[in-house]
Amino acid sequence: MNPVVFVDGDQGTTGLQIVAQLQQRDDVSLLTLPPAQRKDADRRAEAINRCDVAILCLPDAAAREAAAMIDNPAVRVIDASSAHRTDPAWVYGFPEMSAGQAGRIQAARRISNPGCYPTGAVALLRPLVDAGLLPVDYPIVINAVSGYSGQGRAGVEAYEGPGAAQAPAFQVYGLALEHKHVPEIQLHAGLSERPVFVPAYGAFRQGIVLTIALQLRLLPEGVSGRRLHEALHAHFAGQPHVQLMPLQQAAALEQLDPQRHNGSNAMSLAVFDNPRHGQVLLAAVFDNLGKGASGAALQNLDLLLAA
Known part of the structure; x- marks a missing residue:
C-alpha cells in the first residue's frame, strides 16, 4: 500500500504546487480535504492522524495548531511555515546544509522546511x-x-x-x-x-x-x-x-x-x-x-x- 500524504493548506501558492506534483506520482496516496472541511478542526485532526506524512502549508499559528493535533506517534510532519524553523525539537529541512543533514532529516519525525x-x-x-x-x-x-x-x-x-x-x-x-x-x-x-x-x-x-x-x-x-x-x-x-x-x-x-x-x-x-x-x-x-x-x-x- 502506498504511503498516505496529507497536505494541510493546499490552496496557497506552496500547497497548490505540492498537490499538483503529488497528483502526478503513483508512489503515494494524496489526501486533501474538500473546501467545506478545510477549517473543520475535527476533520483536520482526523486526516492528520491517519496519514503517514503530513505537509503543512499554513500560516504560522495554524501550523502550530495542526502540529498540536497530532496524537498518532507514527505520523511524520514537514512544516512549510516558519513556525518551527528555529525550534531545536524540529530538524531543519535543508539536506545540503551540512554533512549528515540529509540523514538527520530521513530519521526525523518533525521537519521544518527552510524559508x-x-x-x-x-x-x-x-x-x-x-x-x-x-x-x-x-x-x-x-x-x-x-x-x-x-x-x-x-x-x-x-x-x-x-x-x-x-x-x-x-x-x-x-x-x-x-x-x-x-x-x-x-x-x-x-x-x-x-x-x-x-x-x-x-x-x-x-x-x-x-x-x-x-x-x-x-x-x-x-x-x-x-x-x-x-x-x-x-x-x-x-x-x-x-x-x-x-x-x-x-x-x-x-x-x-x-x-x-x-x-x-x-x-x-x-x-x-x-x-x-x-x-x-x-x-x-x-x-x-x-x-x-x-x-x-x-x-x-x-x-x-x-x-
Whole structure:
C-alpha cells in the first residue's frame, strides 16, 4: 500500500504546487480535504492522524495548531511555515546544509522546511563558516529580490488581479530590519551576529536572486575569492540540486536572471571575484516556489519515504 500524504493548506501558492506534483506520482496516496472541511478542526485532526506524512502549508499559528493535533506517534510532519524553523525539537529541512543533514532529516519525525530567502543565504554562508573562511561575527548584509508570489496569494492577486496595472515594478520592504527570516538565517548559517537583510519584490511571478558582498580585508589572512569558491565546491560536490558556477563562467557574466530555475528544485551558486579591489560577491539563484518552498518539501518527503 502506498504511503498516505496529507497536505494541510493546499490552496496557497506552496500547497497548490505540492498537490499538483503529488497528483502526478503513483508512489503515494494524496489526501486533501474538500473546501467545506478545510477549517473543520475535527476533520483536520482526523486526516492528520491517519496519514503517514503530513505537509503543512499554513500560516504560522495554524501550523502550530495542526502540529498540536497530532496524537498518532507514527505520523511524520514537514512544516512549510516558519513556525518551527528555529525550534531545536524540529530538524531543519535543508539536506545540503551540512554533512549528515540529509540523514538527520530521513530519521526525523518533525521537519521544518527552510524559508525561501534563507535557503540561498544559508547555502552560501554555512559552508564558508564551517570551513573557517568566514568569521562568525562578520557584518553580513544580504540583498535579495523575489518574484511577487513570495507574498503568497495576496501578491499573486496584486500582480495578476484586477488592479495589476497599479502594482509596482519593484519594491524594497522589511525596512524596520525585523524580517522573520533573519533569526533562521543567523542560526543555520552559524553566525554569532545578526545579519542585515534587505528583501525586495519584482514584477515577475517567481524566482530569486540573492547576493552577499564580502570585503577580503575583513576575512582571515590568505582568503581569496578562489578559496571561497573551492570551499563551496567541496561542500556541494555530488549534490544534484545545487550547482556551483565555475569561476571563469561567473567572470564572463554581466547579469543574473532570477527566473533561471523556475519550475525546478535547482539552485545555482556563484562567486564573483575582484582581486584588484579585494571584493567578492556571493550569489544564489533559485525558484522561491521550487527549491525555496514546494521543491524542498518534496525533496524532504522523498527522504522520508526512502527511510
